[in-house]
Amino acid sequence: MKKTLNIIVFLILIPFLAGCGNTMKNNNNTNEAFNLQTKVYDVINDNAFEGFGNLIFPVDRNIPKDMTLENAGDLYIWYNNINPNKTVEIVNYMKDQTTKGNKIFYNIYSKEEMEADPEKKNTGLFFFRGNENSKFAVLNAGGGFMYVGAMHDSFPHALELSKKGYNAFALIYRPDPEKAMEDLSNAISFIFDNADELKIDTSGYSVWGGSAGGRMAAWLGSYGTDYFINKDYPKPSTVIMQYTSLSEVTGNEPATYSVVGTNDGIADYRIMQERTNRIRRNGTDAKIEIFEGLSHGFGLGEGTNAQGWIENAVKFWEEHM
Template identity: 60%
Template structure:
């Protein structure tokens, strides 16, 4: 707990600045997605399920195939109109650009196909007793994008300004890409708020270590991924460890993969870190990201950064843009740092 308080003291300036900027964007309406930012041509057509661009989001949430966790596929902390379709999901993903509706359709069809085939795709990280004691823990858990049995594991954390969880754009697509490469990928749905989010990520890491055999995953050399607020979570857990957030002390990740977030505190305990950001990011200055990576590198830790000209905040996979393919570089970075941790 002392370590956690220390982290809060060191990071308070950056977190306050982050939230101030978020509030300005909310009030100005700058976060609303523009249709011209949607990347729809030459992209996935939606998979083998029966959802389409015209499918209502509420129909996905209430599909019996998802039992009682369908509500967590989309942000539970955002108001979802009964008539909102998959085509227009970007409207509720505040602060995100380039939301790809065809990718959204592909993901929900993948999840439906997996669930319909009998695969367990969602895992609670808290017990029923813990959820009864704290009802907010009901809205947490891990979506599993399966790779090869026994393969290495990635844990992905979407952003959303610690206000909501933008998994449909900021962790599900990355998780699907990793699973297609053979890795086992878990997208965390957490409680918004910096403290609770980190507690949930620590619990998720503990859960995966404790259940690795049953899940048929390898948690040796696991990686933590995140975009925006989710990247802060990944960085904090990588630097401070699970014990700082109420869990037993589990091994540090082999790599932290960060998208578009700027941190100022460097402890010297950072794992190898990859980061990417756009030069037109109004929330996470690419200069701040460059400084953060340089400070980590100066401590003798492996780092890599990619700065993409002209891109705004929240470009996701970067499909059809200059950032396309960044995830392959991030995987290469993770792979070269496997076997380096004690």
């Protein structure tokens, strides 16, 4: 396993180092706190996000001082079909939640742990609230273990899940395979240990991820938290994976739902199809949706032939709760 973790960065980063930047743009303004012309730094420095605003956008990417939300998609190399209006919706949702007095960010490490290891300060969970005492999901964005692309690859999914009544946590992790798995495992630990305060149901939870985050979701499903932090918590009932060509199958996988495009130069759809078949042969439910002509990093797939895939993924999770 550790050998696998040590080599995957190289495998992920080979293609498209120049980036992909297919972005859907719309010049409509809104009457809410933020709009397409709002500068990214104005969001980061907003008083509502004091103490964690820097984690809303990738801390490991250089953000130009004059970059607006309309152009923030340029930060997310390897990603396509980025919708600036969704970015605006998300930051306004976050602002609205804090205005209502709802806590939206939780540290997963103690103050002492973060002081001992400053890298851990750049971790945490963004909480997209659903209904009280409903089940939860943890979402892991990709970014090639170079950065965390949450604004396109986990925040939108978390927001959609919350609209369906589920409690969704988007993890900001350290972009290193082993550290990321430590962060994800500690996030699961935090959620279970604070379930009463968070008002969530911990049974039958799911773990989601795209690209590098998809590997994280799969590894947690296959190995469990005790492999990474020596603390044993229940494994997820369901893993939802987007566009990651992980081939490893241990025989311990939970029910797994995967999506990928045929034009993905990073995650080969045939590898994902074969992994799905292997999980099935082990007697575990597994499904895959393959979208003709779609490239890597399509997120929710709005405006593409993948639009609506999240509905199918949620139904699959519900079947395995």
